[in-house]
Amino acid sequence: MLIPHPLLGPxxxxxxxxxxxxxxxxxxxxxxxxxxxEFYDYVYxxxxxxxxHRELWYHEYGDRNWIVVTRNVSTHxxxxxxxxxxxxxxxxxx
Amino acid sequence: xxxxxxxxxxxxxxxxxxWTPAWRDAEPQKNYDFIVVGGGGxxxxxxxxxxxxxxxxxxxLLERRWIGGGNVGRNTTIVRSNYMMHGNQPFYELSLKLWExxxxxxxxxxxxxxxxxxNLFHNDAQRDAAIxxxxxxxxxxxxxxxxxxxxxxxLYPFLNTxxxxxxxxxxxxxxxxxxxxxxxxxxxxxRGADQHGVDIIQNCEVTGFKIENGEVKGVxxxxxxIMAPKIGVAVAGRSSEVMAKAxxxxxxxxxxxxxxxxxxxxxxxxxxxTYGAGHFYISQSDKGGLVFGGNLDYYNSYAWRGNLPTVExxxxxxxxxxxxxxxxxxxxxxxxxxxMSMDGSPFIDQTPIKGLYFNGGWCYGGFKxxxxxxxxFAHLMATDTPHKVATALRLDRYKTGHMIDELGAxxxxxxx
Ligand SMILES: Cc1cc2nc3c(=O)[nH]c(=O)nc-3n(C[C@H](O)[C@H](O)[C@H](O)COP(=O)(O)OP(=O)(O)OC[C@H]3O[C@@H](n4cnc5c(N)ncnc54)[C@H](O)[C@@H]3O)c2cc1C
Numbered sequence: 001m002l003i004p005h006p007l008l009g010p011x012x013x014x015x016x017x018x019x020x021x022x023x024x025x026x027x028x029x030x031x032x033x034x035x036x037x038e039f040y041d042y043v044y045x046x047x048x049x050x051x052x053h054r055e056l057w058y059h060e061y062g063d064r065n066w067i068v069v070t071r072n073v074s075t076h077x078x079x080x081x082x083x084x085x086x087x088x089x090x091x092x093x094x
Numbered sequence: 095x096x097x098x099x100x101x102x103x104x105x106x107x108x109x110x111x112x113w114t115p116a117w118r119d120a121e122p123q124k125n126y127d128f129i130v131v132g133g134g135g136x137x138x139x140x141x142x143x144x145x146x147x148x149x150x151x152x153x154x155l156l157e158r159r160w161i162g163g164g165n166v167g168r169n170t171t172i173v174r175s176n177y178m179m180h181g182n183q184p185f186y187e188l189s190l191k192l193w194e195x196x197x198x199x200x201x202x203x204x205x206x207x208x209x210x211x212x213n214l215f216h217n218d219a220q221r222d223a224a225i226x227x228x229x230x231x232x233x234x235x236x237x238x239x240x241x242x243x244x245x246x247x248x249l250y251p252f253l254n255t256x257x258x259x260x261x262x263x264x265x266x267x268x269x270x271x272x273x274x275x276x277x278x279x280x281x282x283x284x285r286g287a288d289q290h291g292v293d294i295i296q297n298c299e300v301t302g303f304k305i306e307n308g309e310v311k312g313v314x315x316x317x318x319x320i321m322a323p324k325i326g327v328a329v330a331g332r333s334s335e336v337m338a339k340a341x342x343x344x345x346x347x348x349x350x351x352x353x354x355x356x357x358x359x360x361x362x363x364x365x366x367x368t369y370g371a372g373h374f375y376i377s378q379s380d381k382g383g384l385v386f387g388g389n390l391d392y393y394n395s396y397a398w399r400g401n402l403p404t405v406e407x408x409x410x411x412x413x414x415x416x417x418x419x420x421x422x423x424x425x426x427x428x429x430x431x432x433x434m435s436m437d438g439s440p441f442i443d444q445t446p447i448k449g450l451y452f453n454g455g456w457c458y459g460g461f462k463x464x465x466x467x468x469x470x471f472a473h474l475m476a477t478d479t480p481h482k483v484a485t486a487l488r489l490d491r492y493k494t495g496h497m498i499d500e501l502g503a504x505x506x507x508x509x510x
Contacts, residue, residue: 050348067304073396
């Protein structure tokens with residue numbers, strides 16, 4: 001698989017390590033009333049869809065950026081990649 | 095029809111014209127007492143034990159494609175019970191005991207071969223961990239032997255114990271472990287279930303559930319609605335997708351695992367070997383092919399194929415321990431979808447929906463579990479209480495803090 005790194009262009013997937021579902025960027029509020037349930041879902045449960053999936057990849061053997069990759073997990077086709085910091089900034093969580 | 099030597103002899107003399115299909119191609123009925131979803135090893139074993147041991151009738155097994163086409167037909171066939179955690183070891187030991195009697199029970203040759211598995215260790219810390227695991231296995235009433243370097247050499251003289259990058263110090267041997275013929279396990283259970291009256295319905299995909307007031311009433315399928323008050327789901331890698339149709343979100347990610355087989359060679363490998371310095375396991379099939387595999391590809395996948403970096407890694411590890419296989423040609427490689435749970439251990443449990451039961455999260459270790467998984471799932475569906483060796487395999491164990499983290503890798507499914 002080639003991952004289209006937003007700064008460096010196409011890079012071999014072997015340069016990256018994988019963390020998982022990009023919802024891990026949305027850390028729940030620990031002061032919320034429902035925090036225990038939210039943290040349980042955040043840490044343990046997953047949507048795990050068979051089609052398009054947004055996920056976090058770390059360019060460990062490269063520029064060490066975190067990337068949000070949009071990928072069809074049934075075909076391994078990659079539909080896009082953004083810097084995780086940009087994704088977080090756009091959400092206002094960075 | 096019972097299979098026996100006399101029958102084979104008779105058929106040989108009469109042109110093999112008397113064999114009949116091993117199971118009926120059943121048409122779906124409108125109503126059943128039990129529905130098992132998924133015609134892999136676990137689903138078929140569940141249906142078999144429901145009928146045979148728990149004396150239930152009106153059972154349907156629904157398979158989306160053909161039985162045995164999923165992971166049960168794609169795995170590296172290693173059967174063992176060398177676990178350590180209390181929630182796991184008694185369960186896998188029951189499984190191994192059932193394996194030991196499977197062929198007699200099913201009247202089907204599953205080629206169960208207790209050729210032994212050895213987990214190699216390469217440093218003091220690994221040796222200590224192996225001794226601890228070995229003791230735990232013995233305390234659970236199963237078998238384990240610690241071998242030193244000389245003991246390993248005696249079994250496998252060609253292994254490099256001296257000059258390698260990771261010299262071998264010894265190994266943890268489980269003599270009763272081994273391999274079984276994957277397809278035959280599915281076919282044997284299917285035949286057994288059919289003989290006890292189970293309707294095995296292929297090309298029948300479950301596309302939704304009928305749920306009223308928190309109770310399951312039936313399933314929607316590509317061959318129409320089928321009703322039953324008790325429905326058990328055992329769909330291996332597709333657990334999240336199927337259970338989402340009942341509105342449930344699971345602690346599971348789907349990942350691809352690859353396996354490989356070489357051309358047929360003369361017998362060189364009597365047992366199963368796992369490499370402690372990396373993650374590599376290998377055995378030789380009865381046809382002579384070396385069957386081997388390594389780690390997951392590490393990322394979510396529903397594709398039945400993997401990627402090249404993992405192929406390279408697995409082959410490099412293999413050659414680093416067995417330089418002598420470098421010239422064997424790999425004939426085939428393939429992938430299967432694993433439902434990786436958050437602690438690497440499985441689930442056999444009721445769901446919050448009454449009458450709906452879930453069996454999954456087998457990661458890459460579910461083949462060895464097939465008999466006990468079917469047995470315990472049938473027990474749960476028949477009696478509404480967990481079987482005594484499966485009481486820890488709960489869906490809510492992360493919430494209550496009762497993980498069964500055999501590897502100590504935390505909530506990182508791809509590391510288990
Ligand atoms: C490469 C590889 C190597 C492995 N090596 C080992 C090993 O050495 N030892 C070991 O113990 N384990 C091993 N495993 C793991 C083991 O194969 C699995 O954990 C186990 O087989 C899963 O259970 P199953 O047999 O019931 O699954 P499957 O055979 O996958 O059965 C699930 C069935 O459900 C069906 N299904 C899915 N969705 C639907 C639906 N909506 N409606 C109806 N049917 C549906 C599928 O078509 C499939 O037939 C390995 C797996 C792989 C892929």
